[in-house]
Amino acid sequence: MKRSDRVYTFVVERTSHLTATDFAESKGVTTEDVVKALNIQRPNASRDLNELVREGLVIKSNSRPVRYMVNFTAENILVNENKYEPEMKQSVFESLIGASQSLKISVEQAKAAVLYPPKGLNCLITGATGSGKSYFAKLMFEFAQENKLIDYDKQLIIFNCADYSHNTELLMSHLFGYAKGAFTGAEQEKEGLIYEADNSMLFLDEVHRLPPEGQEMIFYFMDHGTYNRLGETTKNRQANVRIICATTEEPASALLNTFIRRIPINIQLPNFNQRTPREKIDLTLRMFAIEAERIQRDIILTADVIKAIIGSVTFGNVGQLKSHVQLVCARGFLNHLGKEHLIIDVDGLPGELKKGLTEVVANRHMSMELAQLLEPKMVISPNQVDLSKTPDAYELPYDLYEWIGEKATILKGEGVPQEEIIGFVMEDIQEHLSRFYKNHGLTLGAENNLVELVDPELIELTKKIREIAIEDLQYDFQVNFIYALSLHISAYLRRAENGSQDLLESNESIKEIVRKCPKEYKVALMIKELLAEKYQVELPVEETDYLTLLIVSLKEDKSTQQIGIVVAAHGESTASSMAQVAMQLFGNENIAAVDMPVDMPPKEALELMVAAAEKVRSKSGILLLVDMGSLFTFEEEIMHRTGLKVKTIDMVTTALVLEAARKTKLIDTDLNRLFDSLKNFYGYSQVKREEKTAIAAKHIASGKNKAIVAICASGKGAAERMKSIISEQLGDYYQEDLTILPISVINMLETLNQIRSDYDLIAITGLVDPDIDIPYFSLEALLSGKAVEELQDLLLTETVELTSVEINESEARKLCQEGLESYFTFINPAKVIDPLWGFTDRVNAYFVPQASHSSYINVVMHMAGVLERAARHESLSAETEQVNAEKETKLYDIVVREIRELEEIFSLQFSEEEIFYTIQNIKNTLAKSSVSIKTTH
Secondary structure, eight states, rough: OOOOHHHHHHHHHHHHTOOOHHHTOOOBHHHHHHHHHTTTOHHHHHHHHHHHTTTTTTOOOOOSSSEEEEEEHHHHHHHHOGGGGGOOOHHHTTTSSTTTTTTTTHHHHHHHHHHHHHOOOOOOOOOOOTTTTTHHHHHHHHHHHHTSSTTTTOEEEEEEEGGTOOOOOHHHHHEEEETEEEESTOOOOOEEEHHTTEEEEEEEETTTGGGGGHHHHHHHHHHHOOOOOTTOOOOOOOOOEEEEEESSSHHHSSOOOOHHTTTTTTEOOOOOOGGOOHHHHHHHHHHHHHHHHTTSEEEEEHHHHHHHHHHHSSHHHHHHHHHHHHHHHHHHHHHHTTSSSSEEOOSSSSSHHHHHHHHHHHHHHHHHHHHHHSSSEHHHHHHHHGGGGGOOOOSSSHHHHHHHHHHHHHHHHHHHOEEEEEEHHHHHHHHHHHHHTTTTTOOSSSSHHHHHHHHHHHHHOOOOOOHHHHHHSSSSSSSTHHHHHHHHHHHHHHHHHHHOOOOOOOHHHHHHHHHOHHHHHHHHHHHHHHHHHHHHOOOOOOHHHHHHHHHTTTOOOOOOOOOOEEEEESSSHHHHHHHHHHHHHHHOOSSEEEEEEETTOOOHHHHHHHHHHHOOOOOOOOOESSSSGGOOOOOOHHHHHHOOEEEESSOOOOOOOHHHHHHHHHHHHOHHHHHHHHHTTTSSSSOOHHHHHHHHHHHHHHHHOOOEEEEEESOSSSEEEEEEEHHHHHHHGGOOEEEEEEEEEEHHHHHHHHHHHEEEEEEEEEEEEESSSOOOOEEEHHHHHHHHHHHHHHHHHHHHOOSSSSOOHHHHHHHHHHHHHHHSSOOHHHHHHHHHHHHHHHHHHHOTOOHHHHHHHHHHHHHHHHHHHHHHTOOOOOOOOHHOOOOOTTTHHHHHHHHHHHHHHHHHOOOOHHHHHHHHHHHHHHHHHOOEEEESO
16 A cells, blocks of 8 residues: 555544534644654654645645545435435536546535535635636535425525625625614514525635634534624524635635634636636536527637637636627627528627637637537537526526617617617626626626736725716826725725724824815815715725825826937938937937037037927927937036926937837836836847846846835825836746835825935835836736836846856745755755755855855755755765765864854754765855855864
8 A cells, every 4th residue: 555545544534424513623633643654754644644635635734734635525424324325416517617637626525515515525626817706605505406306396595695794784784684772773673694594505705805703703603503693792593504615816825824723625716728628618618508598599610719708817817708708699699680691700800809810820729629529610500509507696686688689679760870879889888798798707808917916896886986076076086096096995995804004193294284275175075975875984084185186196197298309410310310210210309400500509409409309399308319428418407497307318229219209109108117117228129138137247246136116195005006017017037036115195206215325216006196206107007017027127137147246045945945945855845945055155255255145055055965865864865985085184073063053053963974965065165256165174
């Protein structure tokens, strides 16, 4: 018998009698139990237990020490509980696409949760938005009914925790009911959802939105089965309720540990991109079959349509897939009114879905897999699915096709041409579907990034606030109003939801702004009322003051204009020619040219450049593109004469003028940001390697970590969310040493000066531009993706290949961390990196105080191997004579002294042979640094 089989048998023997409550109370097998009982090494026991957990055969606790218990899959129950065998059915899950593939473990866990005697196990379903958590919970409920564990006259009781997440009393009254007189307006008693779910199943969706008090209420009920209604003092009511929870969040960070321990089974549903190609096709065809049933017509599809729809699913999983299929079918239905069937090809797809075909074609492996499974043409007929068996959270609340037919008939009766009818109706369809799916956490439009950060309902509320504010204040706001305000409010709601006491403080500077802005303060009070109505929260005075400050900060600056460009070059028509090319290509009107004959006096050239600057005058500033460094001296004079901000770049080329024109024409930018993006621009061909290396060397010499500042009203809340967007957009350009620093608009410039002394500040984003010589990105530019190209330009110094440039400490540590994660099994990279780096530091201090960071990598990786072997009770071997000879060296004493500290830290002992090879490794490293070592004492 294999060692892992022995471990599994031991766990089964020791825990098969335990109940979920036993396990929640820290009963089960520990690693130490396995080591003692089976006489195996601790690392091996730990590895085998965790492998059994990954295979779904064993579950483990979140307690310390970690305890393990057998995972009762349906197969276990059939073996151990024969009484269930005659009643066992699988019809519900047999119809689930992926039940035998990507969802196999999930289905087995679901059956175990339902069938586990005597009352089943509470479980948590985790998965991204749109992955099918609600539908999966419904299947579990039906599976319980099929196995006669829940009566057929019972219903699945559904409760969305987000609806009452900000009001514990409302939450309690809705779940548990209330007694007469429990609160004002409680004129008669009312039963809650727990009462309705008695002898049935309760599905708690978005359970992470429950406040801690709400979680405590639920896990008390899980433990005891008793509860009291709001207004009652004793818990003398009983109910037998099976509880299923669902969340899109990581349970360990979103839920109380005491709550998680009551839920022994965690069912993880895969994302759409984790499904097999066959499953993706089957899911898509099933969605089309549902629509064919609704309209009672055949739908004829090409293979490329299926590929395009599959490729267009990005963040919304099965929910987004369904929305795309509905959009395509609505369009096809409109184009084929009165016809017997719908014919849908790629030409009939909306533009955003056609891009999905490009995504699939670009992925050769996926494209080939799909092509092998798809027929060139497919016919989807009605009567393939039972609509009564398919409802889920993404069902439209109305008959879309009836609505299309009625709308088209009305327009046709008014004499509207068919082409215009299609345009009008499709626009309405897009709006209807977008609004509906936005309410379910999915988006068809340009707000995808913001929806990932903020509750869609809050975004809609913020839009309403903007309309009211514009009407009351009679001025417009910056384009990032929605982003800034929704992130600010979301951050406050999150603090209130978590019961945080970290409240904002309204100092005298803020109060002075509030006193001077009574109209804006009135709007802030209006926001306060809307939040109280929507989320049942009472906004503190300090928060209202900050909202006033935010509104003032977001007032639109009407002076913002396109940056002016002045091209100045020696020659009869050199500057004019370059400017003319840019104006013809991009249609720019913000470019002026100054042609300077070689013998033109400097004073005359200056006057021409001032005149050109006035011609393209813009309060956003002027960019000078000149052909000689000597013209740099004109910058200060032009700034003085025009009163405008001016930035100068020399060595002008046609490519540089084109890039400047493109960015001022197509991108909402500012002068500092434009200047920084152009100063290292070397043309549209690949930058020369030596030029890149020089740029990298310049940055690395600074020795500072890079930082991006996020300016918020309070300096709190939004920064971490913005960091996730930045890292996602930058992709391979993102570095671990990039820090996002949140600051308040109060004392903003002083704070920025301090940050610049500690960090290499490369960019600023947020609700206001501080107008300093650092590139600024509005929230809108950041979240919409407009800023990504220029951020990548700013990070260029970190992305070049550093063959001739020494890497810094952060880069060296990062490489070590990646190596530790990739090549070692028994050591935790996060735990060992600091001690090993410190070991290398101290050894180097004796011989090479200024040792290169590259040299650290070799020593750290070697010492990681020493640790790994010691943990496994293994060792390298060496000749005794060699080991003894090494003991006579000065280096030996130093290394042994430092190694003894490592042994104490890790509670391990290193052999003399390992110490010998460690010294050899250090010698090689020191040799590269040309350091001589005395070989004897």
